[in-house]
Amino acid sequence: MIDISEAKTIIDKRVSEINRFNNVTLNVEHDTPFVEIEGFKEMSFISHGFSTRLGGVSTGIYESMNLGLHLDDDRELVIENYKRITSSIGIDYKRISCPNQQHHDNILVVDEEDAGDGIIRDLTHNDVDAQITNVPNLPLIVYSADCVPILLADPVKKVIGSVHAGWRGTVMGIAAKTVKKMQDVYGCDPKDIRAVIGPSIGLDNYEVDQTVIDEVRKCEFIDFSDDNVSLLGASDTFDNEFIIVKGLPKDGVSGPSYGLYLTVKEKDRYMLNLWNINELILYNAGLTLGHIYNTKIDTYTYHDLFFSHRFTKGRRGLNAGIISIK
Numbered sequence: 001m002i003d004i005s006e007a008k009t010i011i012d013k014r015v016s017e018i019n020r021f022n023n024v025t026l027n028v029e030h031d032t033p034f035v036e037i038e039g040f041k042e043m044s045f046i047s048h049g050f051s052t053r054l055g056g057v058s059t060g061i062y063e064s065m066n067l068g069l070h071l072d073d074d075r076e077l078v079i080e081n082y083k084r085i086t087s088s089i090g091i092d093y094k095r096i097s098c099p100n101q102q103h104h105d106n107i108l109v110v111d112e113e114d115a116g117d118g119i120i121r122d123l124t125h126n127d128v129d130a131q132i133t134n135v136p137n138l139p140l141i142v143y144s145a146d147c148v149p150i151l152l153a154d155p156v157k158k159v160i161g162s163v164h165a166g167w168r169g170t171v172m173g174i175a176a177k178t179v180k181k182m183q184d185v186y187g188c189d190p191k192d193i194r195a196v197i198g199p200s201i202g203l204d205n206y207e208v209d210q211t212v213i214d215e216v217r218k219c220e221f222i223d224f225s226d227d228n229v230s231l232l233g234a235s236d237t238f239d240n241e242f243i244i245v246k247g248l249p250k251d252g253v254s255g256p257s258y259g260l261y262l263t264v265k266e267k268d269r270y271m272l273n274l275w276n277i278n279e280l281i282l283y284n285a286g287l288t289l290g291h292i293y294n295t296k297i298d299t300y301t302y303h304d305l306f307f308s309h310r311f312t313k314g315r316r317g318l319n320a321g322i323i324s325i326k
Contacts, residue, residue: 001063002304004033004054010305011035014297024295030088031055032065037196037293040323043155047139048323049089050149050198050295052305056081058317066307066317068143069098069118073317082119086139091324094120096139099128101164103147105172107131107181110138129169130178132161134186139324145307146201146299148274149321150175150282154182156192160323165278167212173221175278176285190286195293197282198321199306202298203262203273206310213261213270221281222260223248232259240264240271247283256289 002010004026011026023038032055040048056065057080062073065081079093086093097110098118108114108125110133117124131140134157142149142162148170152161163169163178175195182188217224222245232242241263247255258280262271279294299306299319307316 001053004028007033007052007054007305010302011297023293024297026052027088032084032088034085034088035199035295035297037295039194039291039293040151040153040196043153043194044326045155045158046153046160046323046325047090048151048153048196048321049085050321051085051319053307053317053319054305055084055088057084061312061315062317067141067320068318070100070123071317079119085320086322089322091139091322092137093139095137096141096322097125097131097133098123098141099125099131101129101143102127103164103166103168104129105169105174105177107174107178109133109181109185110140111135112138114138129164130161130174130181132159132178132182132185134159134325136325139322142321143318144198144200144299144320145309145316145318146206148200148278149198149319150278151196151198151321151323152178152182152193153323154186154188154193157182157186157188158325159186159188160325162321162323165274167208167215167272167274170274170277170281171215171219173219173281176221176281179282179285179287191288193287194291195282195287196321197275197278197292197294197296199295199297199299199302199319200274201300201308201310202275202296203259203271205298205300206272206274207264208270208272210268210270212272216261216272216277219277219281221284222277223284245280247280255283
């Protein structure tokens, strides 16, 4: 395990490398550190944060800030971890809605009756990978250990959301479907919604096979038509090539370009960029590009700072993103 000063150095260095203007920071003002986004912190109606492995009491493969309630960790230790991370972020752990995620696209509209579900009383919400609410002091949580955690917030309608996007949820468009749910239920305008793509596995470490790529290319929220796709680095002398896809045009202006996956010819495999795919899906769902904060923090590379399923071959705890209306 690394210490807090090393962790802050990692986050600060990573932020400077991707030119995010220090939008992503490691908050070390309290006993338990957490990653926060300045663009979200500026919205005074919410509290939010992404956990690291630091500051908890779990041991062994769960060391130390494991937030997985349904693993083989000691539940009393996990609850203590919740108390610590929520105390730092400034929310009430006893009111978090803690559903069981199953890599699908089911979205829960969270009401007052859901406060504390799965943490202070028996779990009733299974197979839920996204949540939305407009209820104050009712925190939403999303678990991850390489999968993409996404937090959403609409400062106009005062609505929040949490999204779990593994590759299956990503290609099902769970991020876009959650935005649409916020529109349908609460009247949100996608242009007002802000999103954070939290710490998760990056392109350099996420190798997949043809089956996954076939599913990616079926995603209804991405335009894979021939005139919208291009290749970068494809030649007889290169072993790989990037597949580049443009976002949907807006107001007559072409959308931004995203490298979605890298073809590794010599291995007949692919390196998948879940960060860019989810950013593109959110953009195509109507979010403004400047309202999408992509942390680009790789949980596999920084497995001493975040739990990584791939690095540990499944022997790990869970990270979490948490958001709440004050």
